[in-house]
Amino acid sequence: MSEAQHPMVECQMMVRKPISEVFRAFVDPKLTTMFWFTKSSGKLEKGKTVTWEWEMYGVADQIKVVELVPNEKIIIEWDNPTTTVEFEFLELANETTYVIIKNYGFHQTGNDLIEAVKNNTGGFTTVLDGLKAYLEFGIKLNLVKDKFPQIKQK
Numbered sequence: 729m730s731e732a733q734h735p736m737v738e739c740q741m742m743v744r745k746p747i748s749e750v751f752r753a754f755v756d757p758k759l760t761t762m763f764w765f766t767k768s769s770g771k772l773e774k775g776k777t778v779t780w781e782w783e784m785y786g787v788a789d790q791i792k793v794v795e796l797v798p799n800e801k802i803i804i805e806w807d808n809p810t811t812t813v814e815f816e817f818l819e820l821a822n823e824t825t826y827v828i829i830k831n832y833g834f835h836q837t838g839n840d841l842i843e844a845v846k847n848n849t850g851g852f853t854t855v856l857d858g859l860k861a862y863l864e865f866g867i868k869l870n871l872v873k874d875k876f877p878q879i880k881q882k
Contacts, residue, residue, distance in 0.1 A: 735841060737831040737848045741856035742824055745863045750825040751799045751817050753859060762868050763858030772796060772804070780806075784873050809835040811848075827856060851875075 743750050753759040757768030757780075767781040774796040781788040794812070795803040802815040811833040818826040829852045836844050858871045 734832060735834050735845055737845055737852060738828065739849060739852040739856055740826065740828045741860055742820065742826050743860050743863055744822075744824050746823045747799045747817050747819045747825045749863060750827060750859070751802075753863060754802055754815055755796070759862075763862045764855050764872055766873075772802060782872065785876065785879055811835075827859070829856065 753763075755772045757765075757771060761767065765780040766783040769779040770776070772778065772791070772793050774793055777790055777792045779788050780791055789806050789808075792805040793802070794805055795801060799819075800817055804813050804815075805811070806813060811831055814828075814830045816828040816830070818828070820826055831848050831852065834841055834844050854871045854875055858869050861867045861869045861871075
C-alpha cells in the first residue's frame, strides 16, 4: 500500500486565540482537562510518557511524546494498537490559529478499520469543538463526558 493509500483521520478548526495559547492548551493538562481528558500525570514534553485518564469512563492511556516543537507541532503515539497523532498549529491573521489533527498508523482492516477511522474522526472533532468553546468563550461544554451517555459513568 502506498503512502497515499494509508488510512488517516484529519480534523481541523480555526480558534480565535494566539498560537501560543492554543498550543499551551494541548501541552498543559490544567487547560486540556477543560475540554478533553479529566486527569494527566504531567505536561507534554518531548521523549516523555504521560498517562491521560477519562475518569468518567474508567479509561486511561499511555501517551508517548515523539516530537514537540513549540507553537508548531506535537506528535504523540497512543492507543492499543498504537497509532500516531500529529497536532499542527498554523498562525493566521488577527491572533487566530488553525489546528490540524492527523491520526494514522491504524492496524485494523475491513470493518474494524472503518469503525476506528469513524470513531477517531468524531473524537478529534469533538476535542477541537471543546477547545474552541473553552478558549474563545470560557465555556466548558463537557462534550467528551457527554459523548457516550450509554456507558455507565463513574
